[in-house]
Amino acid sequence: MLAKIYEWIDERLDITPIWRDIADHEVPEHVNPAHHFSAFVYCFGGLTFFVTVIQVLSGMFLTMYYVPDIENAWNSVQYLQSQVAHGQIVRGMHHWGASVVTVMIFLHTLRVFFQGAYKKPRELNWVVGVLLFFVILGLGFTGYLLPWDNKAFFATQVGLEIAESVPIIGPDIKTLLAGDPNIVGAQTLTRFFAIHVFFLPAALFGLMGAHFIMIRKQGITGPL
Amino acid sequence: MSEKKNNQVSRRTFLNYTLTGVGGFMGAAMVAPMVGMAVDPLLQADGEGDFVYVMDEDEITEEPQRKTFTIDQEDGWYESQAERVAWIFRDGNGDILALSPICTHLGCIVDWGVQDDHPDQFYCPCHDGRYDKDGVNIPGTPPTEPLHVYEQRVDDGRLYLGRANPR
Ligand code: HEM
Ligand code: FES
Numbered sequence: 288m289l290a291k292i293y294e295w296i297d298e299r300l301d302i303t304p305i306w307r308d309i310a311d312h313e314v315p316e317h318v319n320p321a322h323h324f325s326a327f328v329y330c331f332g333g334l335t336f337f338v339t340v341i342q343v344l345s346g347m348f349l350t351m352y353y354v355p356d357i358e359n360a361w362n363s364v365q366y367l368q369s370q371v372a373h374g375q376i377v378r379g380m381h382h383w384g385a386s387v388v389t390v391m392i393f394l395h396t397l398r399v400f401f402q403g404a405y406k407k408p409r410e411l412n413w414v415v416g417v418l419l420f421f422v423i424l425g426l427g428f429t430g431y432l433l434p435w436d437n438k439a440f441f442a443t444q445v446g447l448e449i450a451e452s453v454p455i456i457g458p459d460i461k462t463l464l465a466g467d468p469n470i471v472g473a474q475t476l477t478r479f480f481a482i483h484v485f486f487l488p489a490a491l492f493g494l495m496g497a498h499f500i501m502i503r504k505q506g507i508t509g510p511l
Numbered sequence: 512m513s514e515k516k517n518n519q520v521s522r523r524t525f526l527n528y529t530l531t532g533v534g535g536f537m538g539a540a541m542v543a544p545m546v547g548m549a550v551d552p553l554l555q556a557d558g559e560g561d562f563v564y565v566m567d568e569d570e571i572t573e574e575p576q577r578k579t580f581t582i583d584q585e586d587g588w589y590e591s592q593a594e595r596v597a598w599i600f601r602d603g604n605g606d607i608l609a610l611s612p613i614c615t616h617l618g619c620i621v622d623w624g625v626q627d628d629h630p631d632q633f634y635c636p637c638h639d640g641r642y643d644k645d646g647v648n649i650p651g652t653p654p655t656e657p658l659h660v661y662e663q664r665v666d667d668g669r670l671y672l673g674r675a676n677p678r
């Protein structure tokens with residue numbers, strides 16, 4: 288049945304070359320943990336992607352209940368966590384995944400660094416990778432405020448003070464992030480929400496696209 | 512003929528320039544209002560802080576006292592009462608000093624005289640920041656500047672405080 292549908296579409300649109308080009312290529316022996324166990328270090332990039340997918344999906348479902356308003360944010364999280372079917376699980380995925388994705392991208396970066404995989408001709412992909420790292424850190428920072436509990440509030444307070452300590456433009460950076468020079472409040476929460484669910488994910492998708500196109504084009508680095 | 516042609520803008524180049532210009536203009540016209548919206552907090556005029564009654568002048572001692580007071584706070588569309596804390600005392604010259612308890616390192620809350628080793632200093636528990644009685648940071652501890660000082664006004668023996676400013 289599925290094969291029939293596939294054939295029907297392929298006959299008209301010739302889609303086989305499209306997915307072949309993306310997906311149909313061999314995993315070299317030196318990156319395959321089945322051949323050399325130590326090759327598990329090559330998995331961290333894929334694991335980062337996998338957890339990112341979890342973050343995006345679980346985040347999308349969280350926004351069905353979450354409201355970025357200081358009167359209701361905490362209550363909406365409390366409700367989705369305790370009353371909504373499986374809400375606790377989905378929030379848990381997002382909550383723990385946020386840490387796991389950061390650890391994974393860090394391990395992936397270490398692998399690339401210690402293998403020297405960033406060297407010519409892959410310098411540009413290192414740059415994109417560093418940007419991805421900052422985007423993930425930004426998602427972690429802005430997401431952390433959203434539950435609007437005490438920990439969230441004071442962590443953001445301290446994070447904004449750190450931003451403010453940048454020479455000369457620090458105070459302006461803080462105001463731009465917080466929406467007010469002195470208050471961490473209603474405007475901070477809406478801003479962080481917008482940055483967390485729209486601006487940074489958009490940047491994330493663009494950078495991931497560039498990252499993967501470059502990998503496909505250049506292939507993975509050879510054995511050490 | 513060929514020389515003349517070199518100085519000429521070809522039809523193709525002309526169209527390229529025109530389309531790039533028009534496209535750039537349309538792009539800019541689209542993005543400019545959005546950027547304006549994002550940077551609005553930088554453009555907002557800094558509101559004048561109101562002065563709020565905190566304590567009577569004759570209650571002020573040389574020992575810093577912790578006083579709380581509430582101010583009307585306007586956060587965009589959200590108006591609320593916010594609590595402020597001040598450490599109030601008379602300094603060596605007999606002048607009233609009202610210090611903000613917000614640590615100038617990373618914003619934790621300092622307390623007065625809680626450390627046995629430094630009974631006459633302000634102490635921040637987060638990274639062991641310390642300040643002398645006048646609120647000046649002790650060199651070698653994390654804070655980089657003195658505690659902020661509330662603007663003050665004394666009227667009819669009553670102390671009113673405004674906003675806290677860096678010194
Ligand atoms: C790599 C990507 C992401 C990271 C690292 C991340 C990180 C976080 C963190 C740390 C929190 C606080 C969770 C808690 O304290 O329980 C959070 C909350 C939230 N995030 Fe994300 N996030 C990511 C992607 C997304 C995306 C793509 C969306 C939506 C489209 C999203 C929507 C939300 C919402 C609605 C909340 C508030 C609910 C809650 O606090 O449980 N997130 N995020
Ligand atoms: S925040 Fe007070 S010492 Fe670091």
